[in-house]
Amino acid sequence: SAVISQKPSRDICQRGTSLTIQCQVDSQVTMMFWYRQQPGQSLTLIATANQGSEATYESGFVIDKFPISRPNLTFSTLTVSNMSPEDSSIYLCSVEVRAGVVSHGYTFGSGTRLTVV
Amino acid sequence: QKEVEQNSGPLSVPEGAIASLNCTYSDRGSQSFFWYRQYSGKSPELIMSIYSNGDKEDGRFTAQLNKASQYVSLLIRDSQPSDSATYLCAAYSGAGSYQLTFGKGTKLSVIP
Numbered sequence: 278s279a280v281i282s283q284k285p286s287r288d289i290c291q292r293g294t295s296l297t298i299q300c301q302v303d304s305q306v307t308m309m310f311w312y313r314q315q316p317g318q319s320l321t322l323i324a325t326a327n328q329g330s331e332a333t334y335e336s337g338f339v340i341d342k343f344p345i346s347r348p349n350l351t352f353s354t355l356t357v358s359n360m361s362p363e364d365s366s367i368y369l370c371s372v373e374v375r376a377g378v379v380s381h382g383y384t385f386g387s388g389t390r391l392t393v394v
Numbered sequence: 395q396k397e398v399e400q401n402s403g404p405l406s407v408p409e410g411a412i413a414s415l416n417c418t419y420s421d422r423g424s425q426s427f428f429w430y431r432q433y434s435g436k437s438p439e440l441i442m443s444i445y446s447n448g449d450k451e452d453g454r455f456t457a458q459l460n461k462a463s464q465y466v467s468l469l470i471r472d473s474q475p476s477d478s479a480t481y482l483c484a485a486y487s488g489a490g491s492y493q494l495t496f497g498k499g500t501k502l503s504v505i506p
Contacts, residue, residue: 310493319482319498320438369437379445380486382428383494385437 283386
């Protein structure tokens with residue numbers, strides 16, 4: 278399955294600033310997914326990033342707050358903009374493992390633990 | 395609204411016992427189901443997938459799926475302290491929607 282390198286692994290940021298999280302995959306993938314995991318909660322999908330097109334955002338998430346880039350088939354970034362303490366979460370990128378039309382689940386990056394102070 | 399429900403736990407079992415984790419899902423169109431293990435401070439790790447009704451065994455893990463009841467379970471035999479983690483159930487709809495819907499997870503503690 279794909280190996281994802283995600284960085285930074287953690288950061289402490291001042292409110293009002295922005296942080297860009299990077300994910301590099303060791304193989305070409307069509308879609309990359311960005312999730313958020315708030316403390317004690319499960320994973321919530323932020324957006325789906327396709328190469329060459331605008332990311333598709335889930336309800337409650339907007340491009341101005343979470344701009345995403347997908348310049349090629351192995352790399353994506355998520356920016357958390359104008360941060361507030363409520364943005365303190367773990368952010369995870371993931372890719373789907375597929376064999377033909379059958380999904381074999383998602384592989385996740387190691388995560389970015391963000392604390393906003 | 396697609397939902398996946400799990401008991402949050404914590405579920406405590408003695409070492410060597412069978413741990414039983416349960417999950418229900420709301421979307422009848424869900425095709426594939428996955429169990430992830432997440433250690434504290436780590437990202438989720440896929441441990442089991444199941445696509446058709448019945449049981450699927452892999453080592454000490456058995457996944458069970460009943461689509462009529464919209465129910466998925468994970469059994470862990472001969473539980474070890476290293477199995478202590480949060481277990482996330484996820485459902486995949488496919489059919490143009492490529493996202494996983496996750497439950498909130500069940501925290502398992504295996505007591506030595």
